[in-house]
Amino acid sequence: MDFDRLVHEAWPAYEQRAHDGWVLRWAGGVTKRANSVLATSPPADLDGAIRAAEAFYGERGQRCVFSVGVGAPAGLGEELERRGYELVDPTLVMAGTPKGELARGVRVEERPWPGWLETWWAVDGRYGSGLEEAGRICAGVPAWYAAYEEDGVPLAVGRAVPQGDTLGIYCMATLPEARRRGLARTVLRALVARAGEGFGSAYLVVTAGNAGAQALYRSEGFEIAGRYHYRVR
Known part of the structure; x- marks a missing residue:
């Protein structure tokens, strides 16, 4: 199941710009989910794509944020870390019936x-x-x-x-x-x-540190099916 796509579509940024296979999302700065780069394919120019994303959010007065899920290009997390991006909000995707x-x-x-x-x-x-x-x-x-x-x-x-x-x-x-x-x-x-x-199924997202919510969801038939986190400049 493509959770990156499902979450993107269910929590839609009202401004979106495509760049080199990525989606730059903006919604007034409210929630990282709607104000982050959805990077699910390797760009032709990684450095240029990151710079374009930084310019996009800089124009809006916001730090650049990347959503890094299972579909993120190989090496993206390491490159962002090298550039000083902090890993925040590790999140679980739980699915079930x-x-x-x-x-x-x-x-x-x-x-x-x-x-x-x-x-x-x-x-x-x-x-x-x-x-x-x-x-x-x-x-x-x-x-x-x-x-x-x-x-x-x-x-x-x-x-x-x-x-x-x-x-x-x-x-x-x-x-x-x-x-x-x-x-x-x-x-x-x-x-x-x-x-x-x-x-046929349902899914939800919950922060990795919220053990109480995870216990509730497990008791209702959900199990961990994926993970993602953010990288914040």
Whole structure:
């Protein structure tokens, strides 16, 4: 399964530029995933391609970032390290065939609503004023948005992107005061239930250091299927 492509398509940068087989992605600086170089083929001119990427992000006031996955050209990581790029955010791709179950209290919509965005951003909003850009990224492809709500307030949220016979799970987040209640599991199963039987597998990404989330996902049928990390100038 081409996880590099799936993640790229499920979390789309709203500005993309092709260069020598690479994709330079920009989305207001919100998330490395949408603001990094997707390098999945060897360029004709490696030095020239890296310089072009650095110029692209420099024009936007951002440090150059590369997403380095299993499809990255051989030697790219070593060359970036030689140039002083730091390895950050090692990430696991987990895949499986989870079961679905729609429970009371879960709301599922085809677009993110303000409360959904606010809850996700309260947990994952590491970029200050980037909520508008984050919403634009989310709405860039068809997806389902689920939230477990109490008194109209989303306590846990998630996003599912149908990609052929594969379902991508993103934006899983639970407010700190609502954790250890099984709400993330409830949201995950609601997203799978909404997708129905039209897919053969699902995948998600989780940081390598988040052991708690990994344990949850394993209990729902996911196992490690790939890895990637970033190189930041």
